[in-house]
Amino acid sequence: MTPLTITTSPTPAALVLEVAGDLDHTNAQRLRRAARQATLPAGRLLAVDLGGLSFCDSSGITALIAVRSHAVSVGARVVLVDVSVNMRRLLNMTGLDRVFDIRDAA
Template sequence: MKPLTITASHAPAGLVLEVAGDLDHTNAQRLRHSAQEAALPPGGLLAVDLSKLEFCDSSGFTALIAVRNHVVADGGEVVLVAVTANMRRLLRLTGLDQVFDLRDTVAPRTDR
């Protein structure tokens, strides 16, 4: 089991939370708290970088949904960035690929 680390940083597009290690029932609450403590301005963009996520169980998915709901309730947007192939597969199987905006990078979209 890899310990969970969550690192907050700023990018031109908004706030980035890099999630690394294992996101499971023992630590999923930490992701919720990190997103709430990140002080995202209303209407802001929160990018959750999953490039270093090695494992995610149902509690991790629930935490991601809770983070999204919290940010959206404040008029913001959540994107999942650098999602691994395995995680994309799980998101597709659960239908969460229809809920989350999946992007390769944190860069702002230019197709709007």
């Protein structure tokens, strides 16, 4: 098991949440909390960088949906960046590839 780390970095283009390690039922609430605590004004882009994500279970997927819901509720946009092939497959199988904006880079 790889410990989860979440780093928040403001950039001129977006607020970036870098998610690395295992995102699962034991720690998914940390991602939700990080999104709620981030300063995210209307019109701002929230880039969730999944390049360091090594594992994601259904609780992690639910946390990503909650992050998107929070951002939309405050008028912000969300993009997932650096998404692995396996994670893209999971998003595709669940239909979430039509919900999330998925890009190679922010």
